[in-house]
Amino acid sequence: MRYAMAIDTKKCVGCGDCVVACQTENNVPIGYCRDWVVENVAGTYPQLEVEIRSERCNHCENSPCVRCCPTGASHIVEGGVVLVEHNKCIGCGACIESCPYDARYSHPDGYVDKCTFCLHRVQKGQDPACVSVCPTNCMYFGDLDNPNSDVSKMLATRKYKVLAPEAGTNPQIYYLT
Amino acid sequence: MKEELIVSGRMNPGIDPYLHIWHWQIPLYLFLGGLAAGILFFTALYYILGKEKELPTAVKWANFIAPAALVIGLFALFLDLKHKLFFWQLYTTIRLSSPMSWGAWTLMLITPLAFIWSASYLRELVPKWDWKLKILYDFEALVIKYRKPLAWAIIFLSIILGIYTGILLSAFNARPLWNTSLLGPLFLTSGLSTGAAVIMWMSKDHAERALFSKIDLILITAELFFIIHLFMGFLASTQVQINAAELFLGGEFTVTFWVFVIILGLVFPGILEILELRGYKVPVAVPAILILFGGLMFRFIMVEAGQITRYLY
Ligand code: SF4
Ligand code: SF4
Numbered sequence: 001m002r003y004a005m006a007i008d009t010k011k012c013v014g015c016g017d018c019v020v021a022c023q024t025e026n027n028v029p030i031g032y033c034r035d036w037v038v039e040n041v042a043g044t045y046p047q048l049e050v051e052i053r054s055e056r057c058n059h060c061e062n063s064p065c066v067r068c069c070p071t072g073a074s075h076i077v078e079g080g081v082v083l084v085e086h087n088k089c090i091g092c093g094a095c096i097e098s099c100p101y102d103a104r105y106s107h108p109d110g111y112v113d114k115c116t117f118c119l120h121r122v123q124k125g126q127d128p129a130c131v132s133v134c135p136t137n138c139m140y141f142g143d144l145d146n147p148n149s150d151v152s153k154m155l156a157t158r159k160y161k162v163l164a165p166e167a168g169t170n171p172q173i174y175y176l177t
Numbered sequence: 178m179k180e181e182l183i184v185s186g187r188m189n190p191g192i193d194p195y196l197h198i199w200h201w202q203i204p205l206y207l208f209l210g211g212l213a214a215g216i217l218f219f220t221a222l223y224y225i226l227g228k229e230k231e232l233p234t235a236v237k238w239a240n241f242i243a244p245a246a247l248v249i250g251l252f253a254l255f256l257d258l259k260h261k262l263f264f265w266q267l268y269t270t271i272r273l274s275s276p277m278s279w280g281a282w283t284l285m286l287i288t289p290l291a292f293i294w295s296a297s298y299l300r301e302l303v304p305k306w307d308w309k310l311k312i313l314y315d316f317e318a319l320v321i322k323y324r325k326p327l328a329w330a331i332i333f334l335s336i337i338l339g340i341y342t343g344i345l346l347s348a349f350n351a352r353p354l355w356n357t358s359l360l361g362p363l364f365l366t367s368g369l370s371t372g373a374a375v376i377m378w379m380s381k382d383h384a385e386r387a388l389f390s391k392i393d394l395i396l397i398t399a400e401l402f403f404i405i406h407l408f409m410g411f412l413a414s415t416q417v418q419i420n421a422a423e424l425f426l427g428g429e430f431t432v433t434f435w436v437f438v439i440i441l442g443l444v445f446p447g448i449l450e451i452l453e454l455r456g457y458k459v460p461v462a463v464p465a466i467l468i469l470f471g472g473l474m475f476r477f478i479m480v481e482a483g484q485i486t487r488y489l490y
């Protein structure tokens with residue numbers, strides 16, 4: 001089993017609903033967020049190209065955050081989901097330094113926190129909160145090992161990219177381009 | 178034009194607008210760790226070489242600085258932790274892939290050894306010292322009897338500790354400035370150099386001072402060599418590493434780095450040491466303090482600048 005997400009940059013309008021849904025679902029402290037929306041503008045006026053991306057932890061297959069964690073608090077569970085065990089985390093910040101995507105933050109309670117792929121929802125057969133609220137339906141979640149999952153079907157038919165592949169992390173959020 | 182904006186307004190403290198999760202504690206910890214490693218390395222080395230009489234400062238006295246530096250360094254590391262009550266989790270596991278983990282274990286081993294080593298010389302330093310309990314006298318005798326294996330253990334651990342202070346940073350491939358294997362040897366050399374500077378400063382004996390002055394000169398040269406290689410490597414590498422090098426070659430860290438680390442921290446004390454060896458009167462404290470200051474600045478700048486460097490996407 002390999003959980004992954006595909007996000008359609010051609011459909012995303014940058015409304016930020018995924019951010020609010022995550023904050024509500026996961027009780028993210030006020031002023032913090034586990035996912036965010038980036039607007040990337042490239043080109044010379046008037047030939048500008050805009051790409052809008054909803055970003056979060058990439059649940060990297062080769063995850064530097066797990067490698068650098070001195071206590072094993074950062075670990076990988078079913079489906080390749082990268083989690084932090086709060087009571088093992090000492091808040092040393094090594095994983096925050098090691099993430100090329102700045103996907104982690106230090107929770108006001110001391111431990112490090114980040115996206116969990118809403119594993120608590122996924123285990124019940126639901127989609128992650130961000131995926132389920134997206135008004136344009138531009139996010140697809142599922143198991144890459146299952147060719148019939150939403151995410152596998154999208155990746156089979158569309159062109160896609162991942163962020164900073166040169167970082168060697170093998171990220172599992174795919175952006176459909 | 179290429180512009181990237183977080184339109185959902187992410188402002189995670191310590192992460193945005195740029196990464197700044199490590200503050201003064203980590204560079205101080207790296208500096209003190211390197212300093213202790215340097216002192217202990219020379220202490221153990223010259224003990225093994227049988228130079229206890231000729232080089233008393235190196236073997237017997239300077240090592241008293243090491244346990245103090247280690248304890249303060251560990252305390253600084255502790256201050257950096259944000260989930261402090263759980264710090265003992267560090268010592269429930271050994272994770273070889275995490276430098277933070279094996280570094281913490283190295284410190285756990287070398288700190289008591291540094292204390293024991295120094296304690297075995299305490300009665301020479303303070304002749305009136307009384308251990309009060311017989312068992313402590315017995316322990317002292319035991320340590321004195323087994324100083325040789327102890328010195329071997331210390332020399333081994335001190336090299337690991339010195340390299341670790343650099344590898345802690347170089348293991349993070351997300352920070353292009355740190356992500357070079359040169360950082361291990363560079364931090365080790367710098368740590369040895371600060372250690373030699375302390376011994377040189379404390380020594381009352383002319384021959385001993387001259388020896389450590391020479392050692393320091395070699396280490397300073399090696400350090401300059403590594404730094405040149407570091408920049409050559411960056412400039413010949415990927416865009417993110419070129420950007421990292423540019424922070425020091427015209428970017429915001431140019432003045433602090435070249436003035437405080439290279440000129441005041443390496444070149445100038447090097448020249449003073451050469452002058453002293455040539456017979457000019459130079460107060461030994463001046464080059465020693467400059468080297469310590471340069472070593473500290475170097476770590477502050479590396480930690481600070483490294484956190485700004487990142488991947489582009
Ligand atoms: S995105 Fe960052 S936090 Fe998430 S798995 Fe990759 S390295 Fe770890
Ligand atoms: S902050 Fe916590 S999760 Fe991150 S590396 Fe340190 S102990 Fe591991």
